Amino acid sequence: DSGVTQTPKHLITATGQRVTLRCSPRSGDLSVYWYQQSLDQGLQFLIQYYNGEERAKGNILERFSAQQFPDLHSELNLSSLELGDSALYFCASTLGGGSPTDTQYFGPGTRLTVL
Amino acid sequence: GQQVMQIPQYQHVQEGEDFTTYCNSSTTLSNIQWYKQRPGGHPVFLIQLVKSGEVKKQKRLTFQFGEAKKNSSLHITATQTTDVGTYFCAGKSGGSYIPTFGRGTSLIVHP
Numbered sequence: 001d002s003g004v005t006q007t008p009k010h011l012i013t014a015t016g017q018r019v020t021l022r023c024s025p026r027s028g029d030l031s032v033y034w035y036q037q038s039l040d041q042g043l044q045f046l047i048q049y050y051n052g053e054e055r056a057k058g059n060i061l062e063r064f065s066a067q068q069f070p071d072l073h074s075e076l077n078l079s080s081l082e083l084g085d086s087a088l089y090f091c092a093s094t095l096g097g098g099s100p101t102d103t104q105y106f107g108p109g110t111r112l113t114v115l
Numbered sequence: 116g117q118q119v120m121q122i123p124q125y126q127h128v129q130e131g132e133d134f135t136t137y138c139n140s141s142t143t144l145s146n147i148q149w150y151k152q153r154p155g156g157h158p159v160f161l162i163q164l165v166k167s168g169e170v171k172k173q174k175r176l177t178f179q180f181g182e183a184k185k186n187s188s189l190h191i192t193a194t195q196t197t198d199v200g201t202y203f204c205a206g207k208s209g210g211s212y213i214p215t216f217g218r219g220t221s222l223i224v225h226p
Contacts, residue, residue: 043216090157103148104160106157106158
């Protein structure tokens with residue numbers, strides 16, 4: 001158990017819908033990272049938040065947005081869902097803001113299926 | 116941008132055989148980390164290498180960081196069925212906060 005929690009574990013929805021994925025980092029960690037993992041793309045970095053502020057942005061679509069709340073939990077919002085958005089979504093947390101030696105602790109993931 | 120290539124994509128071995136996965140970066144890395152993801156699981160941190168030419172061992176696993184800090188390898192001696200999973204390398208370069216993950220090598224061990 002990494003100490004990172006994600007809910008829900010599974011999510012099945014239809015195209016065009018909007019969903020919210022939730023992540024709580026390890027106790028004391030200030031950074032949250034969101035990743036998308038699909039069979040053909042590996043682990044794709046989406047976005048990072050550090051202590052409530054956006055720190056870095058990766059290949060995140062405009063239909064996706066995220067935020068980190070004062071209690072440091074984070075939510076990833078996916079809207080206008082398409083079939084291709086079906087994937088595993090992981091969040092990871094680190095103590096710091098992303099120094100070279102930070103170790104990422106991954107949550108169990110949310111499996112999103114868009115029908 | 117930085118690219119991290121990892122080969123092979125898949126590797127089938129008989130239990131007891133050795134296994135190696137290789138990671139190559141297009142840019143010089145400040146460090147490299149290795150993660151393991153069991154089937155149906157999430158990536159779990161294994162180790163971090165920072166120094167040029169560094170070699171670290173964890174039981175049957177040997178990790179190397181190249182002299183130029185652009186490549187790395189993970190070698191498993193005498194594989195066991197518990198080694199099954201996907202092994203990812205992740206490298207950071209320059210002042211980037213974000214590690215770039217390789218696509219992973221999936222290890223399948225046949226008993």
